[in-house]
Amino acid sequence: MSNIDTIPSSLTITRPDDWHLHLRDGATLASVLPHSARQFGRAIVMPNLKPPVTTTAAAAAYRERILAALPAGMAFEPLMTLYLTNNTPPDEILRAQDSGIVHAVKLYPAGATTNSDAGVTDLANCYKTLETMQEVGMPFLVHGEVTDPDIDLFDREAVFIERVLRPLRRDFPALNIVFEHITTKDAAQYVAEADGPIAATITAHHLLYNRNEIFKGGIRPHYYCLPVLKREEHRLALMTAATSGDERFFLGTDSAPHAQGAKEAACGCAGCYTALHAMELYAEAFERAGALDKLEGFASFHGPAFYGLPRNGDTITLKREAWTLPETLPLADQLVVPLNAGETINWKMV
Numbered sequence: 136m137s138n139i140d141t142i143p144s145s146l147t148i149t150r151p152d153d154w155h156l157h158l159r160d161g162a163t164l165a166s167v168l169p170h171s172a173r174q175f176g177r178a179i180v181m182p183n184l185k186p187p188v189t190t191t192a193a194a195a196a197y198r199e200r201i202l203a204a205l206p207a208g209m210a211f212e213p214l215m216t217l218y219l220t221n222n223t224p225p226d227e228i229l230r231a232q233d234s235g236i237v238h239a240v241k242l243y244p245a246g247a248t249t250n251s252d253a254g255v256t257d258l259a260n261c262y263k264t265l266e267t268m269q270e271v272g273m274p275f276l277v278h279g280e281v282t283d284p285d286i287d288l289f290d291r292e293a294v295f296i297e298r299v300l301r302p303l304r305r306d307f308p309a310l311n312i313v314f315e316h317i318t319t320k321d322a323a324q325y326v327a328e329a330d331g332p333i334a335a336t337i338t339a340h341h342l343l344y345n346r347n348e349i350f351k352g353g354i355r356p357h358y359y360c361l362p363v364l365k366r367e368e369h370r371l372a373l374m375t376a377a378t379s380g381d382e383r384f385f386l387g388t389d390s391a392p393h394a395q396g397a398k399e400a401a402c403g404c405a406g407c408y409t410a411l412h413a414m415e416l417y418a419e420a421f422e423r424a425g426a427l428d429k430l431e432g433f434a435s436f437h438g439p440a441f442y443g444l445p446r447n448g449d450t451i452t453l454k455r456e457a458w459t460l461p462e463t464l465p466l467a468d469q470l471v472v473p474l475n476a477g478e479t480i481n482w483k484m485v
């Protein structure tokens with residue numbers, strides 16, 4: 136644990152990137168984009184819109200809408216992704232690769248999370264397409280959870296490793312894979328020890344919280360996301376992985392805005408909104424581990440190395456200064472409740 140005397144009062148690092156982000160579309164996109172663009176140089180933009188972004192043409196059009204929504208004077212590069220379906224043809228991968236704007240293809244197992252209905256029911260349907268991805272070096276981003284109703288919700292990720300990921304990597308050993316938003320010690324260990332091209336993103340909320348947070352004093356929907364928060368032993372394993380300096384682990388917020396009413400409901404949506412204060416939350420986590428010196432690698436270096444992109448050329452500065460998060464933020468014509476709403480946090484981006 137860090138000693139308060141050794142904690143710096145400010146931290147300047149190469150501008151980070153967010154390797155897993157939900158920006159949505161339309162007026163919602165316009166509400167959330169400035170938050171991410173203020174903190175990050177680039178983001179891997181998730182394709183789970185309604186309808187999902189399944190073609191290079193749709194990704195190019197979505198990219199234009201993102202750039203059009205960017206406030207004047209802000210710089211931000213959206214790195215687009217395609218949503219894999221049972222029917223994505225290998226040709227689409229070639230078009231994506233040639234476009235220069237699509238940087239990865241995303242696996243949503245059908246039924247795993249928000250807008251995953253059009254996702255893959257069985258990866259066996261996608262083998263020709265995966266072959267092409269492996270050939271051209273297109274990264275495969277996996278939402279790593281099985282959806283079988285007989286598997287306990289908290290075991291979905293660990294079972295995914297055995298039932299899906301090991302066979303996939305056996306059959307496609309050269310496929311670049313990112314195990315997205317890992318939540319378990321099983322996943323952290325698998326990635327750390329695996330041979331070949333695999334990495335993992337880790338969210339700030341999975342570093343800071345365990346599953347008790349969802350039920351503390353009552354049911355707290357703003358801490359509900361998928362994959363769901365896990366036991367403390369898993370959170371500790373994620374902290375070890377993130378702060379290890381291992382290049383395989385990098386930042387992905389999975390910031391996922393849902394309107395307040397859609398979260399505070401009898402059947403609330405999954406997703407934590409952290410785009411406003413993501414770097415502050417990661418700084419808090421790394422400070423707690425006494426590993427602030429490892430934050431820049433995790434946030435700014437390991438991701439570009441995996442994706443074969445240059446590091447950002449400018450910097451950001453975080454000050455160790457307490458501030459209180461707003462209770463709500465505008466989200467199109469509604470409101471979104473950020474994670475830690477109304478709470479005081481110790482780092483502030485300047």
Ligand SMILES: O=C1C[C@@H](C(=O)O)NC(=O)N1
Nearest residue numbers: 248249360361391405406
């Ligand atoms: O995988 C996901 C999707 C995301 C969303 O709301 O789009 N929310 C989540 O909590 N997990």
